Amino acid sequence: QKEVEQNSGPLSVPEGAIASLNCTYSDRGSQSFFWYRQYSGKSPELIMFIYSNGDKEDGRFTAQLNKASQYVSLLIRDSQPSDSATYLCAVGDSGYSTLTFGKGTMLLVSP
Amino acid sequence: DADVTQTPRNRITKTGKRIMLECSQTKGHDRMYWYRQDPGLGLRLIYYSFDVKDINKGEISDGYSVSRQAQAKFSLSLESAIPNQTALYFCATSETGDEQYFGPGTRLTVT
Secondary structure, eight states: OOOEEOOOOOEEEETTSOEEEEEEESOTTOOOEEEEEEOTTSOOEEEEEEOSSEEEEETTEEEEEETTTTEEEEEESSOOGGGOEEEEEEEEOTTSSOEEEOOOEEEEEEO | OOSEEEEOSEEEEOTTOOEEEEEEEOSOOSEEEEEEEETTTEEEEEEEEEETTEEEEOTTOTTEEEEEEETTEEEEEESSOOGGGOEEEEEEEESSSSSEEEOOOEEEEEO
């Protein structure tokens, strides 16, 4: 059984701070890693993906991958109240056919 | 117009009734997926399809069936609905199998 683990939160940060979201996964054969943002009652929205060890930056978002530790993280710089949402970590299988999702971490950014 | 649409958006039905949820996409993707989301359980894969002749069971396919009528259409059926099938259902599409794009969801309540 492939597992993706996330702290359910909520993670509370003040506006302007860095939010750090973490995820671990069980399948060492996983090759692709994703972060989705989901507002309450809405559908998941893809915000970042990463395939190689190291960091990948896109605007205020940085995804970090460490395959040896089976660990993925998402950093959100200069957090805004509009970033308040649940963040889902997803891990692709080795055949690039399906994703396994974590249960999500709720982020609350206070003004 | 939205790339991935789902109908109906909300549905209340009674135990034992047959119900169909429909998904259409204009993204031109071959791969389509059905998920359900429950509070505390995250997103779980029900069925997925790589083309009209390729249908695969996901993690929780019992009690569900699917039909891929065309590249753009993928339907999910509950043959005899039961209350624990009350959930938020999402359709998703993918070109490559990993980056997935979600429809707006169908909120299903079985009484």
